[in-house]
Amino acid sequence: MTFDELLAILEDLHSEIDFRTAMALIDDKILDSFDIVTIITEINSDYGITIPAGEIVPENFNSAQALYRLVQRLDDDI
Numbered sequence: 227m228t229f230d231e232l233l234a235i236l237e238d239l240h241s242e243i244d245f246r247t248a249m250a251l252i253d254d255k256i257l258d259s260f261d262i263v264t265i266i267t268e269i270n271s272d273y274g275i276t277i278p279a280g281e282i283v284p285e286n287f288n289s290a291q292a293l294y295r296l297v298q299r300l301d302d303d304i
Contacts, residue, residue: 227269227272227273227275227297227301229290229294231272231273232269232290232293232294232297233245233246233290235265235268235269235272236265236290236293239257239261239264239265240256240257240261243256245289245290246290248289248290249288249289250288250289251287251288251289251290252284252287252288253284253288257287262282262287265287265293266282269297273297273301275297275300275301276300277296277297277300278300281296281300
């Protein structure tokens, strides 16, 4: 998965947000629990990367960069 592919998933949810610069997606309530479930489902179904429940914490979803680091780390663990 590339960063641009992740951005496409995020932008499909909220096209009005600049995910390249937003750094408080959870703290500012831009992403809600439904969005998180949607993101996790798409990453798993499209890229085969499972995000364990213990990794579903605000700091991993507060920015596209943080989420991408999580995805890269989990992909490397496979």
